[in-house]
Amino acid sequence: MFGFKEYVCVMQLHKSVDERRLLEVIKEFIGKIYQKPPVRSSVKRALRIRTIYYIDVLEVNHPYVLMRIGCEHGTYMRKLCYDIGLVLGVGAHMRELRRTRTGPFNEDKNLVTLHQLSEALYAYRELGDESMLRKVIMPIEYAISHLKKVVIRDTAVEAIAHGANLMMPGILRFHDSIRKGDLVAILTLKGELVALGKALVSSKEMAELSKGMAIKTDRVVIPKGLYPRAWKRKGEGK
Numbered sequence: 001m002f003g004f005k006e007y008v009c010v011m012q013l014h015k016s017v018d019e020r021r022l023l024e025v026i027k028e029f030i031g032k033i034y035q036k037p038p039v040r041s042s043v044k045r046a047l048r049i050r051t052i053y054y055i056d057v058l059e060v061n062h063p064y065v066l067m068r069i070g071c072e073h074g075t076y077m078r079k080l081c082y083d084i085g086l087v088l089g090v091g092a093h094m095r096e097l098r099r100t101r102t103g104p105f106n107e108d109k110n111l112v113t114l115h116q117l118s119e120a121l122y123a124y125r126e127l128g129d130e131s132m133l134r135k136v137i138m139p140i141e142y143a144i145s146h147l148k149k150v151v152i153r154d155t156a157v158e159a160i161a162h163g164a165n166l167m168m169p170g171i172l173r174f175h176d177s178i179r180k181g182d183l184v185a186i187l188t189l190k191g192e193l194v195a196l197g198k199a200l201v202s203s204k205e206m207a208e209l210s211k212g213m214a215i216k217t218d219r220v221v222i223p224k225g226l227y228p229r230a231w232k233r234k235g236e237g238k
Contacts, residue, residue: 003183004053004146006070006101009083025087026052026055029080038079048152050075056140064095078176087194105143112136118171140221141193144185148214155230159187160195161222166215171206175233178203188227195220 013022029052036047048049053070060066069077078094085092102105152160156170166186178184180202186194197215206214 003073003098004071004103005075006068006106007077008058009067009069009077009081009094010017010096010098011065011067011092011097013065013083013085013088014093016062017086017088017090022060022137023086025084026057026065026067028087029075029084030055033038033083035083037076038082039125041076042166043074048074053081053085054224059177062092067085068227070099070101078159103105108142111140141187141191144193144196148178148199149184149185149187150174150178154227155187157188157222157227158224158229159193160217161220161224162171163217163220165213165217166197168211170208171214172201174206176203178206183218186215186217193221194222 032049032051035050036048037043037045039045051072052075053072054068055070056068058066058068069080077097081092081094116132117136120136123131124133139170150166150171151173152166152170153172156166159170160166172189175184178199180199182199184197184199186197188194195217196219197217199215201209201212201214
């Protein structure tokens with residue numbers, strides 16, 4: 001869901017290198033790179049392609065290099081540091097790591113401590129004041145603000161809540177830049193998040209087709225029973 005990540009990372013070099021050479025090598029890792037997850041990881045150690053969008057070198061104080069890195073999800077920073085050291089020929093490892101952004105969430109706008117959350121919950125339960133709670137808990141729709149969206153008919157909501165895929169007749173509006181394979185957010189007319197799904201057709205095809213499957217439902221968010229059921233079970237209506 002959150003395809004973009006940003007980290008602030010401290011890389012420790014094992015030997016001193018010329019700073020100009022260091023910057024040149026780091027620049028080589030911007031773009032698509034091959035990366036095999038490290039031994040201590042929760043995924044299969046298979047070679048895969050990941051995208052590094054930017055690497056900003058904030059400070060060099062040998063043997064430490066402070067970097068801000070924007071990357072695709074599933075990119076391992078400790079492996080990135082190791083590979084940079086390998087290319088430099090001196091060796092390197094990750095010394096410290098802090099994630100500063102995930103999708104639309106970042107430290108500047110969305111960072112909340114557990115203490116703040118506890119205070120907000122106390123104010124709501126004991127004083128009936130929900131103002132603090134509204135500041136620290138954001139609606140689920142904010143989490144998908146970066147995704148392309150499809151708005152559906154009320155009559156299609158309950159079927160998707162039960163796990164059905166989205167068919168063409170259920171669609172009312174959609175972003176005009178959806179590509180086949182994109183992760184999209186399915187919304188009600190009120191802007192409520194119904195589900196996440198994989199687009200099986202592009203926006204152009206959605207505009208031209210009148211039937212068939214448009215989106216394969218991946219994760220349902222909306223509870224069952226909020227919208228009327230528009231289909232009949234076997235034996236009903238007789």
